[in-house]
Structures are given as C-alpha cells and as structure tokens.
Amino acid sequence: MDFRFSDEQQQLRQEVRQFLEEELKQGLWQPSCDAWIMAYDPQFTKRVSAKGWIGLTWPKEHGGQGRGYIDRLIVTEEMLRYGAPAACHWFADRQIGGAILHYGTEEQKRELLPLILRGEAYVGLGMSEPEAGSDLASLKTKAVEDGDDYIIDGQKVWTSGGSYMNWIYLVARTDPDAVPKHKGISEFFFKADLPGTTVRPIVDITGGVHFNEVFFDGVRVPKTCLIGEKNRGFYQILNQLDYERSGMERLMANYPLFEALIQYSKESKRNGQPLAKEPAVRAKLAQLKIELEVGRLHMYRVALVMDEGRAPNWESSMAKAYGTAFEQRLASTAIEILGLYGQLAPKSKRVPIKGMAYHSYLSSKGYSLQAGTSEILKNILALRKLGLPSQ
Numbered sequence: 001m002d003f004r005f006s007d008e009q010q011q012l013r014q015e016v017r018q019f020l021e022e023e024l025k026q027g028l029w030q031p032s033c034d035a036w037i038m039a040y041d042p043q044f045t046k047r048v049s050a051k052g053w054i055g056l057t058w059p060k061e062h063g064g065q066g067r068g069y070i071d072r073l074i075v076t077e078e079m080l081r082y083g084a085p086a087a088c089h090w091f092a093d094r095q096i097g098g099a100i101l102h103y104g105t106e107e108q109k110r111e112l113l114p115l116i117l118r119g120e121a122y123v124g125l126g127m128s129e130p131e132a133g134s135d136l137a138s139l140k141t142k143a144v145e146d147g148d149d150y151i152i153d154g155q156k157v158w159t160s161g162g163s164y165m166n167w168i169y170l171v172a173r174t175d176p177d178a179v180p181k182h183k184g185i186s187e188f189f190f191k192a193d194l195p196g197t198t199v200r201p202i203v204d205i206t207g208g209v210h211f212n213e214v215f216f217d218g219v220r221v222p223k224t225c226l227i228g229e230k231n232r233g234f235y236q237i238l239n240q241l242d243y244e245r246s247g248m249e250r251l252m253a254n255y256p257l258f259e260a261l262i263q264y265s266k267e268s269k270r271n272g273q274p275l276a277k278e279p280a281v282r283a284k285l286a287q288l289k290i291e292l293e294v295g296r297l298h299m300y301r302v303a304l305v306m307d308e309g310r311a312p313n314w315e316s317s318m319a320k321a322y323g324t325a326f327e328q329r330l331a332s333t334a335i336e337i338l339g340l341y342g343q344l345a346p347k348s349k350r351v352p353i354k355g356m357a358y359h360s361y362l363s364s365k366g367y368s369l370q371a372g373t374s375e376i377l378k379n380i381l382a383l384r385k386l387g388l389p390s391q
C-alpha cells in the first residue's frame, strides 16, 4: 500500500495552509479549539467559498469540484489544524449538501445547492429530542400533511449552532402508526425562522452557548421541503451519519491546544528547568503525538473507503470512537501538565494558553456523545465488522 499523497493533493494542502497563514497574518481571526462547530464567521466562510472549498466532492454540474474525499479531508484537516472559524458552512458542506445531492429533487438541487456553495446556509441539525438521542427512531416531533404543506409540532434538543442557523435539517415522524417505528420518519430542510419556531439557548458546562432547544409550534412547511421519500427518512439518516462521523473534527478539533501545550512546555520552567526536559512531560507529549498519527490514519482510511464508493459505517464508527478518546486524553494531559493553572477559565488573569485546557477538558466530556455515543459506535463495530449478534 502506498500511503503517499499525490502531487496534486500536496499542492492542495499547501494552498490551504498558505490561505490560512495569510488570514492569520492579517489578524482576521484567532485560532481556537472546536472552531469548526463554535466559531461562526460569515466573512471567513465567504472567503472559503470563493476558493471553491465548499462542495469540493460534488459533481461539477452541480457547482462542485468533482474531487475525492481524501482531498476534502486534506482541506478540513488544515482548517482544524489552524482552528479556523468554519462553523457557518461546516454542517451544510459535510452532510446536508450530500443529502440533497442523493435524495433531493432536481428543483431542490437547483435552489439549495448554490446556497450552500455560496456559504449562505448555516444549518442546524434537528435530530435529537429529549426522549430520543441514541434511539433516534423514538422521536416524537410530528409532521402532518395539510394541503400543500406539512404542519410541524414538537421539540428538538442539543441543536448545535441553533442561535446562528438560518436553515434547519429536521427529522420528523410522518406516520405515527408505522411498525417498526423507524419506518414512519421523514426528513425536511427549511428556513429556520418560519412562524412558530422558537430557539432557546442552553448554557453549557463551560458557560458558553453552543447548543439549543428548538420548539416547533404549528410550523407550516411547504411539501417541497421534504427531502427524499416520505417515511424513508431513517434510512437516509443512516447514510448521513456516516458522513457526520467521517470527518477529522473528532480528532483534530483541539489541535490548537496540542500545539500550545508543546510550546508552553518549551517556554515554561519548573524547578529551574524547562518543563519540556522533564521525562514525564516529554513522554506524555510523545504519546499524544503517536496517538494523533494513528488517528489520522483512521480518518484517511474512512475517506479512502468513501472514495471507493463504499459506505464507511464501521470504519467511521471506529475512527470517531478513537478520535474522541484521543481528544479526551489530550485534554486530561493538558490539565496534568499545566497543573492547577490549567483549570483557570479563559478570562482569568493568570490563565495559561488562553484557557484552551479549561475549554477542552470540560467540552471533551460531550465529544463521545455528539454524533453518536462511543457505546453506540462500538455496537456498530461489534455488529457490522466483528459479526457479533445484535443485543
């Protein structure tokens, strides 16, 4: 097996790095952890769109670049490496555009794909509900036909970026009597400000506002917003979840912390000598580097599977479970190396490395929940790769 990137791919990586370096030089933004999901910067997204890096894998006739998933992973890896504020376009580019390409009507493709390509669709993912997280098929939000519309009633929770979204991708029940229950679910894509929609932010453990509750009270949505086949939404979702778990975000989203930690260890002294000379610190950092490189191989394997046209379900489950465990170890190691100062919040006077350790340590608890919990991902692996019986 040849693990090398092609000349064209290396050139692409170089181009993305150069773009991001230039942005940093101009002081347009500061690198941050979890920027892919928390840092909303419409102008940055516009500049990424102008580069043609949104919809990179889409066919050219739909405005994409017709490139492969490895190429896309190169772009996203660099965005994450630099902690770039890519949240405005991330969900739309990663999975919603692909869903519309797969399941949308010609009219939907004509209307919606250009919106995503221009970086103007800030999408919220309306899947989880208070009683339906891992068991998504239990969702209760309903969409009832009424003439040319559906009327939506119900509640979603943990909707990332809900305060910024201008479009929502919603999964709702369209057949309450379906047996089994997952056969009565459909998907919709519509504007997030329709009358009857209320977004209520949830303050997270870091004090930040990232995810939200979203309430639908008689929201009238035209039937043209149904994506794919009525009552087949659950099968479509399974495909999208593969995409959701296939990126580099759950390995590299805290890369700015890793870099800052190395720098901090070189510059800070303990007992008269640089931290980086302490054997225990060196070993911890080296161990993280080993784990990071193993994780990158997992991620590139997933992209390779996608480039071969196969569904990467167990591969992406394995990669995401590995990636989140790595990030949790990175956050814990940062707290160990920084000592008590590591627990200081970003605004504290003596906070080291901009409070990244504090942010990552607290946020990392959620990494193994979002986009599928590690237990669920391991179940997928057990079932689909190891051939173990279902529970």
Ligand SMILES: Cc1cc2nc3c(=O)[nH]c(=O)nc-3n(C[C@H](O)[C@H](O)[C@H](O)COP(=O)(O)OP(=O)(O)OC[C@H]3O[C@@H](n4cnc5c(N)ncnc54)[C@H](O)[C@@H]3O)c2cc1C
Residues within 6 Å of the ligand: 124, 125, 126, 127, 128, 129, 130, 131, 132, 133, 134, 135, 157, 158, 159, 160, 161, 211, 366, 367, 369, 370, 371, 372, 373, 374, 375, 376, 379
């Ligand atoms: C930071 C963050 C961002 C998120 N963003 C979004 C978003 O944008 N949109 C959205 O729709 N959702 C979002 N979510 C929700 C996320 O998808 C759910 O939290 C996740 O699916 C788990 O559901 P739950 O929280 O209801 O936990 P539950 O499903 O109730 O699970 C609780 C525990 O039981 C375990 N468990 C459940 N079932 C099994 C089983 N069969 N076998 C073994 N163990 C099991 C789980 O692993 C977990 O440890 C986000 C979550 C987080 C933390």
